[in-house]
Amino acid sequence: MRLSKVLVVTSLVLSAIVTNAYAEEALKMELQANKIVKNNQGKFTTTAASNAKSGEVVQYRATYTNTINKPISDVAVTLPIPGNMTFNGVANPATAQATTDGKNYADMPLMRKVDGKLVKVPLSEYKALRWNIKWLPANKSADVSLNTVVN
Template sequence: MKKNNHLANPFTAWSGHRLFHVVAGTLIGVMAVTQASAMLPTPEQAVDNPAMMQTGANTNSTSSTQAVNSTVTAALVGVDANGKETLIPVDANTRLESGNVLEYQGYFTNTNVDRVRKMTVTMSIPEQVELIRVVAPEFPYGSVDGNSFARMPLRSRVDNQLVDVAPKYYKAVRWDIEGVGLNDTAMVKYRAKVK
């Protein structure tokens, strides 16, 4: 007669119980959502100079509140039956493979009471992907460490020659966005390949 060792698998006694399936399903769902959100870049926005904020009545007044709502989405870049490019939203059920191309879009909505003359927006590049040079708006700043930014393409000196830094080494992209009105939304985007 074979004995069951409940210490070898502590869930054996619970595996037929309905509560176990609900809890296990919830844990698996949470792990999938956590994995999907790890693939999203971290958005950062800043109004460089609060004195540059513009009000409708008085252009000399400043605002101490700098409210900007940000949303980041990810979409899998594909091709439909007609050969046209498509964007398929990434969710917890999306299966990504090495080589898949993703488009990240950041939406930054000015919810200030004033117009923002200049807003600096930074989006990190997740560890699981590497940047492809498709970015918009054009002429952003890039960073290989997430702290120091320079106009893209970044250049480095190798064997006493200036060469472009490969996009796979970029850690963040930054844009300066001019003139964001009240409730206006600025959109930035870049593409990256799954490692």
């Protein structure tokens, strides 16, 4: 699937995932996908992700803006991890919860029992991340992001 199609599908899915009906009307979401590259000085910069290739890092960043004149609180927002990408473990804010099934979320790193021992779930099994925006004042914005690697 081409990255541009993934961005459109992801944007449509994200628009429908705000969990509070009141907040759904109050929040405007803007999604950006940027490739993260190291420049000649060794610093990381971002460029448009439309030409990202296998093995490159793409950051999905969603900005949620409260469009009403009242604060909103306790809103869960979710960013799905596109099917042709693998989460690389970098999320901002780091308080994100993750899921492997799209229904059950838990703090990262996700853990499971294997042969009676608790082990980390591979990042390749993560399907989405969720953040709880505790408080968003009127006409202010909050950003969340996750980094992925193109498969």
